[in-house]
Amino acid sequence: MAKKKTRKVGLIGVRKLPKEELEKLRKSQPSNERVKKHKGKPAGNKQAEGQKKKPVAKTKASAVDPRLGSKKPIALIAEAKPKINKPRFFSPAQELEAIENDKRLEQLIAKLEQGKKITTDEQRFVDEKLARHQQLCKMLGIESVDDVDEEDDDADLLERFEQSDLNEYRK
Numbered sequence: 001m002a003k004k005k006t007r008k009v010g011l012i013g014v015r016k017l018p019k020e021e022l023e024k025l026r027k028s029q030p031s032n033e034r035v036k037k038h039k040g041k042p043a044g045n046k047q048a049e050g051q052k053k054k055p056v057a058k059t060k061a062s063a064v065d066p067r068l069g070s071k072k073p074i075a076l077i078a079e080a081k082p083k084i085n086k087p088r089f090f091s092p093a094q095e096l097e098a099i100e101n102d103k104r105l106e107q108l109i110a111k112l113e114q115g116k117k118i119t120t121d122e123q124r125f126v127d128e129k130l131a132r133h134q135q136l137c138k139m140l141g142i143e144s145v146d147d148v149d150e151e152d153d154d155a156d157l158l159e160r161f162e163q164s165d166l167n168e169y170r171k
Helices: 019-028 047-053 092-100 103-114 120-140 147-164
Strands: none
Touching: 047 103, 103 120
């Protein structure tokens, strides 16, 4: 047979420590609160420093009030960029020579020949200089190397054709 169940009277809640023991535990354990780092000066410090400091001697250095801002003038309108004066040439031949001796143009053309990329500004610079070079060559009556080679090739072919003996090929 089974035993009869009985009711036990026990603790209903969580047992509390006596106050004395609880205070000892709190003192022995480090606090879990985070210690705040102090950054900078407290609020209103600028005003307090300006008021408590009294200049002893009237000099520029001691008369400066930290509450006042900078007295340096600020330009309200953006300054225009100074225009770069392009060199003026007396003759097209001088300008052509200057374009051919331009170091920047040479470097950019070398980059392009190597297959490297250049910026749009650099590309525009190269295009302008090459276009001006062609204009100057036309003005001076100078033919570019590519045009001369093509004409020579055509002339050579025609000359060889005319000089060849067609009777050799007849049977």
